[in-house]
Amino acid sequence: MTGNSKSAAIEVNDLVTHYGSREILHGINLTVHAGEIMIIMGGSGSGKSTLLRYLLGLGIPTSGSIKLLGKDITRISNLEMNQLRQNMGVAFQGGALLSSMTIGENVQLPLREHTRLDEKTMEIMARMKLEVVNLGGFEKLMPAELSGGMTKRAAVARAIIMDPKLMFFDEPSAGLDPVVSAELDELILNLRDAMKMTIVVVTHELESAFKIADRITVLDQGNILMTDTVENIKHSDNERIQSLLNRRPSNDEVQADEYLNRLTGI
């Protein structure tokens, strides 16, 4: 990589997206540097999951550009996108392992589809990645036989099988007990340190966010409130950020007329 894009693994410019006729993201600008762990944080309905979908190329934005590893995914061809996808790994919230295959087959799937390695090599590679996530010896099990934490780790193994440069996590600690969730945080840090990945984590878990983040982006109602280091976010005087950090209910000013109109349905 050369020039300006040297340190930027992800560049989002003026991203506007709609769901039906409703505008969800109102012009997002975001830069993620190569090798950093960026946390995207925000309450429910803040647009953080939507932002992730678009970063993954799962939706077509209304306007704006999304550059991953220097390539604008809103403009490149399907073929280029497919090549780019081999450099991206995604761990979905529920794991999203294919339920008709064993864990081993799931982890091997990207290899099977994108490479021409022989069976034995693929098996060994899958076992290696399963060892990385502490699931050695589980490759014969079906996804339904795993616990929540194991499923998520297996999903990580599948996501890193192609040794991606970019890694995305969707709510890694959702639904996990604190110990397992801490293990997963550890795993994310290890991945960055050992494999030099750029990692984007979408979460609303403060504790894990503060532990692993290099920088944090706070989303609120489709806008970015702030993108900064953990310290600066903690000391921000923005009211909405503080209520998110301190788990205070947001006290939006009630607009009397609007409220009445909503109730009466006019």
Next chain:
Amino acid sequence: MPESSSHPVINTLELVGRSTVKLIEEAGYYVALLIESLYWIIAGPFIKRPVRIHSIFAQMMTMGIAACPIVFVLSFSIGVMLAIQMIYNLKTFGAESQVVVGVALSITREFGPLITGILIAGRTGSSLAAKIGTMQVNQEIDALRVMGINPVRYLVSPALLAMMIMVPVLTFFSDLAGLLGGAVYTGIEIGLSFDAYIERTLSALVVADVMQGLFKSLIFALIITLVGVSNGFSVTGGAEGVGKATTRSVVLSISYIVIADMIFTYFLNL
């Protein structure tokens, strides 16, 4: 939110308009899905993204071979049922022996393909919708896409190919089972020997009769696959959505099958 008009006639008209648009939209989606899956079947190998043979055979086993017993039972029963009705009818003319021709033509031209189509719609169409719908809900479809695996190539093309091979095969099997049912009952009721039944059947049938049924079954295979798959892909709203999509796909594909059967039968017999 769309503005609601106060006049009931306008409301009804709007509703009709909206459902028509939705129906056309859905038909467009079927066609797009068909074209895309055919694209992967034909062009896939050339761009090093082939449809997996293994997956096609696996689907042929579950969709086709595993359905053989139930196809046999139903078709045999239909054969017996047809023989009973026809012997009863033909008795009035004292022409019971003509039952062979009646059964042979009804089975190969109509009942074989139709009963197979309806059965496969209930069996495979629903399972396609449920499988893909569940995958949609669990983000497995998204996972395939972010891994650079096209869901249509991975899920739809093998199913379509397997169905287009197996439904005609099952239909032929159903024809045989139906004729056997007819033969057994006719043998018991009017004492026609099995050999004589076969001989008369073969002389009554021409290749076109069987082909007509097989051609229709090919259309049914397309309908079942596309309706099942597209309902699966459009699932929203969790487990309840999967249930709805499954029901919808069975009802829709059986309706489309019967209507398509009528249309094609008309044109094939012009």
